[in-house]
Amino acid sequence: MRFHVETVDLADFTSGDAAARNKFVQTLGDSLKDTGFVKVANHGVDLGSLDRAYDAAKRVFALPDAVKDQYHLPGTGGARGFTAFGREHAKDNPVGDLKEFWHVGPELPDGHKLKPHYGNNVWPKEEPVFKTAMTTLFDGMQTCAEILLEAIAEYLKLPRRSLADMVVDGQSVLRVIHYPALKDRFIEGGVRASAHEDINLITLLPAATDSGLELLDREGKWHKVDGLEGEIVVDAGDMLSRHLNLKIPATTHRVVNPSSPDAVRYSMPFFCHPRPEVLLDTPDSLLDPGETKKFPAITAHDFLEQRLREIGLK
Numbered sequence: 530m531r532f533h534v535e536t537v538d539l540a541d542f543t544s545g546d547a548a549a550r551n552k553f554v555q556t557l558g559d560s561l562k563d564t565g566f567v568k569v570a571n572h573g574v575d576l577g578s579l580d581r582a583y584d585a586a587k588r589v590f591a592l593p594d595a596v597k598d599q600y601h602l603p604g605t606g607g608a609r610g611f612t613a614f615g616r617e618h619a620k621d622n623p624v625g626d627l628k629e630f631w632h633v634g635p636e637l638p639d640g641h642k643l644k645p646h647y648g649n650n651v652w653p654k655e656e657p658v659f660k661t662a663m664t665t666l667f668d669g670m671q672t673c674a675e676i677l678l679e680a681i682a683e684y685l686k687l688p689r690r691s692l693a694d695m696v697v698d699g700q701s702v703l704r705v706i707h708y709p710a711l712k713d714r715f716i717e718g719g720v721r722a723s724a725h726e727d728i729n730l731i732t733l734l735p736a737a738t739d740s741g742l743e744l745l746d747r748e749g750k751w752h753k754v755d756g757l758e759g760e761i762v763v764d765a766g767d768m769l770s771r772h773l774n775l776k777i778p779a780t781t782h783r784v785v786n787p788s789s790p791d792a793v794r795y796s797m798p799f800f801c802h803p804r805p806e807v808l809l810d811t812p813d814s815l816l817d818p819g820e821t822k823k824f825p826a827i828t829a830h831d832f833l834e835q836r837l838r839e840i841g842l843k
């Protein structure tokens with residue numbers, strides 16, 4: 530079976546002629562349908578802002594554990610701030626992943642009705658540039674994600690903004706991850722990120738600082754999918770798959786342990802989420818004759834709560 534994650538150029542969609550645009554939409558949609566993944570070049574996310582975010586992340590994770598632990602908010606599902614090494618595990622693996630991470634959410638204006646629901650971001654006072662770097666990157670990723678959702682809607686012949694509108698002021702999360710050197714921290718039987726599917730609609734993964742990302746094909750074979758410098762790897766999560774009656778798969782992926790005990794890795798997936806009240810409910814126009822909905826409608830909030838319990842964050 531052919532298994533290939535395609536690369537598309539977002540400029541073809543945003544400023545190309547009709548032929549380039551159509552080819553973009555078709556290639557993006559087919560790649561997502563076949564593999565659950567696609568790579569995006571010219572995505573519009575400023576690479577300087579990505580570099581600054583990685584620099585800030587490295588400095589924050591280098592802080593002593595006792596300092597970082599002050600930025601952990603117990604009982605919030607790790608939605609904001611710091612989550613310690615080994616805490617999160619995949620749904621089907623009780624051993625914690627070999628990673629620590631910091632979650633950044635949207636910076637909503639005071640008085641926004643969703644602000645009390647989302648809670649405030651947590652920023653390390655030891656590294657004030659972290660806030661600027663992460664909020665800038667968050668905004669760039671959000672813009673890119675909305676454009677990609679418009680393209681996916683076009684592929685599926687849905688109204689142009691029908692998917693993108695779900696994520697305006699959504700509960701998206703920028704996950705800043707540090708995978709320490711195995712020689713420094715290790716849990717017997719642990720892997721950097723054990724096999725899982727993402728919960729959200731789509732995930733945008735700018736190039737990580739090292740290789741390791743792999744995805745599973747339908748025959749059970751693992752493939753490397755590291756994005757090249759400057760590209761963003763995009764994958765479909767469970768919410769998108771469910772909303773689309775499984776027409777696009779939420780493909781299982783993982784981050785494997787490096788062969789060198791000294792190798793350190795940083796990555797920054799952006800999990801693009803709907804607002805909590807948005808209903809995941811397959812549009813009737815997507816159903817083929819005789820096809821029925823495989824899932825009852827559920828709010829993004831209820832779906833997320835279910836999944837956070839399964840991965841040990843709640």
Ligand SMILES: O=C(O)CCC(=O)C(=O)O
Nearest residue numbers: 706722737742784796798
């Ligand atoms: O670190 C990576 O490259 C991917 C991490 C990932 O899949 C996740 O956090 O959901």
Ligand SMILES: [Fe+2]
Nearest residue numbers: 725726727782
């Ligand atoms: Fe993931």
